[in-house]
Each structure stands twice: as structure tokens, then as C-alpha cells.
Amino acid sequence: MAAALGAAGTRYALREIRTAPVAPALERTNFRGRTVTLAAGPALAVGASAAGALGAPSVPAGAAALVAGLGAGAVGLYDDVVGNRPEQKAAKGFAGHLAALREGRVTAGMVKVAGVGAAGLAAAVLLVADPTVAGHRRRQGQGALGRTVDVLLGAGVVAGTANLLNLLDLRPGRALKSGVLLGAPLARGPHGGLAAGAVGAASGLLDEDLGERVMVGDSGANALGALLGVTLAARSGPVGRAAVLAVLAGLTAASEKVSFTQVIQRTPVLRELDAVGRRSD
Known part of the structure; x- marks a missing residue:
């Protein structure tokens, strides 16, 4: 049910944003030089967050989905719009943004x-207080x-998966x-409802994205990742969370040195999977 709601809600939101004055x-x-719209980003953030919240097993988990998905989507949209300005394009990657901050530029x-970090923190606070989340009984005895x-x-x-x-x-x-994978x-x-809403929303946009009619941008990618991060955090105790975070940190660090696109192109299985459904012209 959450997956169907995610797909339907996201496609409805996309139609509305495409016809809005903005x-x-x-x-x-x-x-490839084609004109696309970033409307898919906020549509995905809204559709996936709402569906994930409706599919959540408790009120705190649903609130965590809304906070993480909408929060990450909103700041992602800000970066999509403001970050497109010429003076913003010089800073590349996390290291570039830190260098700009040291120079006094935000x-x-x-x-x-x-x-995204603040949204992840707020979602994590909600999850820690949720009795349906893994490890809740152990946390009751913690200081x-x-x-x-x-x-x-x-x-x-949450923040690492969004990134x-x-x-x-x-x-x-x-x-x-x-x-989706x-x-x-x-x-x-x-x-499962948290992830199902996100998967359904992503699936509902795949044909538009692969057809190069839309682009999910930072808004959609951050929101989708944040919602999956909420699911991972909700299913894991502290050891599991630490393990997932270590993997995410390693991949993020690697991205500063290695191009993921080049790795995908050099790996036959990944290259074929990456190309499935994509326009070839």
C-alpha cells in the first residue's frame, strides 16, 4: 500500500509542480544538453515522505520520515536553485565547501x-524514543x-545515506x-512501510528520469536517501548503525578521490545495470 501511495502521490505532485508559476x-x-525540469526533486520528496509516514508502524517513526524526507528535500532544493548561480559553482565536493567556509563564504x-545533518539529527531523536525501533529496551537502561x-x-x-x-x-x-535496489x-x-513508500515514489519517476524529461537533483536524491537512512536506523541497534555509518563514511571519502561514474563504466555488471532503460540517442 505504501509503495502504491508513494508512486501515485509523487506523480501527482510532479504534475502540479510542472504547471506551477515556479x-x-x-x-x-x-x-547531454537536453532541457529537463527539476520538478521531480520536490515531487519525490513530498510523495516519498508522505507515503513513508503513512506506512510507518508508529507516530514517532512517521514523524521521523517526514522530518528527514522533507527537511533533506528542502535544503537540497535550495542547493539546486541557489547553487546553480555562477559564484556558487567554484566549490566542488565537501572539501571545496569547507575551503569556502574557511574563507568566510557560506x-x-x-x-x-x-x-541534511539537522534533519538527520531530528529524525534520530524521534527514533530513539520510539518503542518500535530496534534496541529500544536496551536504551531504556542507558544513561x-x-x-x-x-x-x-x-x-x-540518515545524513550519510542521503549524501x-x-x-x-x-x-x-x-x-x-x-x-530502489x-x-x-x-x-x-x-x-518496511518507510522504505516501501520511498521505493514506490522512486519507481513512479523512473520512466521520466530515464527518458531525460526530468531530473531529481539534490532535492530528490537527498530526500530518497534520507528516508532509506531512517529505515536503516530504525532496523538497527548501535552496532548495526555504527557498521552502516562506517560503510557510508568510507564511500563518501572514496568519492573525493575516485569517480563513481568511472568505476561504474569499468565494471561490466554495473555498467549494464546503469544503462538499462536509458536513452541511447
Whole structure:
């Protein structure tokens, strides 16, 4: 049910945003020079967050989905719009945004990083207090320090997954495919509805994205990743969260040195999967 709601809600939101007065400001040129719209980003953020919240097993988990998905989507949209300005394009990657900050410049990318982190932190606070989340009984006997560590680990998982999906959003359909592949195994169990809503929303946009009519941008990729991060955090105890966070941190660090696109192109299985459904002309 959550998956169907995610797909339907996202496509409805996309139609509404495409016909709104703001639509021309969301037009961009993709890597092949085609004009596409970023309307898919906020549509995905709204549709996936609402469906994930409706599919959540508890009120705190639903609130965490809304906070993470809408929060990450909103700051991602800010970066999509403001970060497109010429003076913002010089800072590349996390290292570039930090360098700009040391120079006294706050880039749109840094606003996005801080905003996604804040959304992840708020979602993690909600999850730690949720009795349906893995490890809740153990947390009841923890002191303030233990609960703080648990919150920080959860926030790192949410923000790290949001960032990972964003790093993959360099070719049509890649971020959505990655979200579906990551989310499908998570769409089962007590917190499966959280992931199912995100997977359904992503699936509902795949044809538009692969056809190079839309682009999910930072807004959609961050929101999709954040919602999957909420699911991962809800299903994991502190050890599991730490393990997931270590993997996410490693991939993020690697992205500063290695091009994911080049790795995909050099790996036959990944290259074929990446190309499925994409326009060849």
C-alpha cells in the first residue's frame, strides 16, 4: 500500500509542480544538453515522505520520515536553485565547501550539508524514543551518554545515506535505481512501510528520469536517501548503525578521490545495470 501511495502521490505532485508559476525556474540542461525540469526533486520528496509516514508502524517513526524526507528535500532544493548561480559553482565536493567556509563564504552546498545533518539529527531523536525501533529496551537502561551516542549514530546514518544517493545522481535514473535496489530489501518487517513508500515514489519517476524529461537533483536524491537512512536506523541497534555509518563514511571519502561514474563504466555488471532503460540517442 505504501509503495502504491508513494508512486501515485509523487506523480501527482510532479504534475502540479510542472504547471506551477515556479516551473520555468526549475528548468536545467542535463549532461547531454537536453532541457529537463527539476520538478521531480520536490515531487519525490513530498510523495516519498508522505507515503513513508503513512506506512510507518508508529507516530514517532512517521514523524521521523517526514522530518528527514522533507527537511533533506528542502535544503537540497535550495542547493539546486541557489547553487546553480555562477559564484556558487567554484566549490566542488565537501572539501571545496569547507575551503569556502574557511574563507568566510557560506556556500549553498554547505547550507545543504548542515540542513541534511539537522534533519538527520531530528529524525534520530524521534527514533530513539520510539518503542518500535530496534534496541529500544536496551536504551531504556542507558544513561544520557549512551542515548546521545545512539542519536548521533542514527543521525549519521540518515545524513550519510542521503549524501550517498546524491553522489550517485550524475546520470539519468542512477539515483532512483540505486534507491530502489537499496530500499526493496528493506521494504519488509515492522518498518518496511518507510522504505516501501520511498521505493514506490522512486519507481513512479523512473520512466521520466530515464527518458531525460526530468531530473531529481539534490532535492530528490537527498530526500530518497534520507528516508532509506531512517529505515536503516530504525532496523538497527548501535552496532548495526555504527557498521552502516562506517560503510557510508568510507564511500563518501572514496568519492573525493575516485569517480563513481568511472568505476561504474569499468565494471561490466554495473555498467549494464546503469544503462538499462536509458536513452541511447
